[in-house]
Amino acid sequence: MGRRFGERLVLSDVDVDVERGDFLLVTGPNGSGKTTLLRLVAGLLAPTAGTLEVAADRGRIGFLGHEPLLYRELTALENLDLYGRLYRVRERRERTGMLLERFGLWDARAEQVSTYSRGMVQRLALCRALLHDPDLLLLDEPFSGLDAEGAELLHAELADAGPRTLVVASHQPERIAPLASARLALA
Amino acid sequence: MSGYIADAAALARKDLLVELRTRDTVPAMLLFVVAALVVFHFALPAESSRLAASGMLWIALLFTALLALVRAFVGERDQGTLDGLILAPCDRSAIWVGKTLSVLAFLLFAEAVALPAFALFYEDVTWELVAGLALANVGIATVGTLLGAMAAAARARELLLPLLFLPLAIPLVVGGVGATVAEDPGRYLAFLGLYDLIFAILSWASFEYVVTE
């Protein structure tokens, strides 16, 4: 399976099977196509060569990309409320509160995202990705911007993923390598 | 079905909330439309007819609408939030409905200022004008939102959108000005309704293709 943008070949000959409950760690230097791979799996891109089958529909996929996918002019609560509605999250308010608290954002919940630090934005983006309890979680460089405490929280989340299938891309994978059940190295 | 409407409503509300906080678009539209009306005074010769003045109003409103339409998707694209909406399980056309509703709201705000200004500077505002405006708004918002999504994915998007939009807006101008000044405004209003129906359906149906990769 591969993907090109115009003249640029970004991914080629990627052949991998991921089972339910796996934790796939995608490694590689910058520009190796990790982001493209995650965007392909998420459904934001279509492959230009080969086939891709994802056994989860859109409502069961959680995604964290380079952009936090948050509205800067809205508060954390408003952002999560919007996505909660779009993803048909049951008990939206409780779940929002629970996630904000878990990631240490409860006190800043009514502040606009534009006032957040980089680390807070990343944490909120994680909340957004986890909001609907996805079966398939796709994380692209999730540790970037996180301080030590945030990294701990994320690590705990990854370690305790339960039945979730995880695909995490990182160019510094040492921390989470032990947790992974499979690795894919892109050149 | 109710989920669809709820999605569109949530998205429209989001746009209005963002606009309320940033105040980027609507104030600019208000200022622009009044400025345009003033400029037109100096562009029109002394004994200009009602027809000329009405035509100028419609031109002013059309270009004011372009301000809102350009911004409709540029922010989403630049901030990446459009991806967030596409990833969501909602129907893609619900995104279009939400955007169209918020664009309509912005247009109404602008016209709430433009019409009194027009009445002050030029001519009375008749119910036919308002009716024509209401119908034309729908046409502008529906087609413009779709074209805005097309342009946002391109380079030079602020230049591209007017190019794409103006030919499609010509029937709206005919209908609108006709409704304002003709003896038989019914025909023109009916034409506007027809335009709205055809192009709203077309825009609604094709949005998905324009916004996904």
Next chain:
Amino acid sequence: MSTSLRNNGAALLSLSAAALLVAGLSLAIFWAPEDADQGISQKIFYVHVPVALTAYACFFWAAWKALRLLWRGGERYDLESYTAVHMGVIFGVLTLVTGSIWAKVSWGQWWVWSERQLTLFLILFLFYSAYFMLRYSTDPGPRRARTSAVYALFGVVLIPVSFLAIRLAEGLIHPVVFKRDGPAMEGSMFLTFCVCFSGMLALAGALYLVELSGKRADASLRSLRERLA
């Protein structure tokens, strides 16, 4: 369509086009009777109207291919739609030029707004020129193909809507100063017209096939280069 068949098709169409056009124009100049009202200037009708109808045909063809693209997907429909729009614009410009010449000869002005067809073509010219701007500004890929297809569909819907608008505008804004009665064609005129029309269609078809194979060759070359890289 295989390449050889396409090449043969193009060659065949070119020959037919040449034959038909030579025949049609000869008929128009020498055989068809002069119009009672307009005299010899009316003869430009034998070029102007076929060109206009051919342009419409190109736009509809483009919309059909666009629909196929949205329905099925596939780069070939994108190329076909794009080429058809290109042909349509070429013939559209020709329509505007011949129409303008006719207006000058008939009424002494290079442009008359009361000519509905001409005004419609002006609008379409603007619309489809923007098509090229759209393609030019968007990065190549499935999205550009689909966006172009949607736009091409809008164009074809715009044709009747604009025509209605122009008629409505006429009653109101642009008094009909110069009017031409629709051609009440006698048999000989009609035959000449048909020959010219077929010739124009054949010409459009030939150009279409030639340009299409050129574009396809480009695309093949590009994908070969990519595969080697």
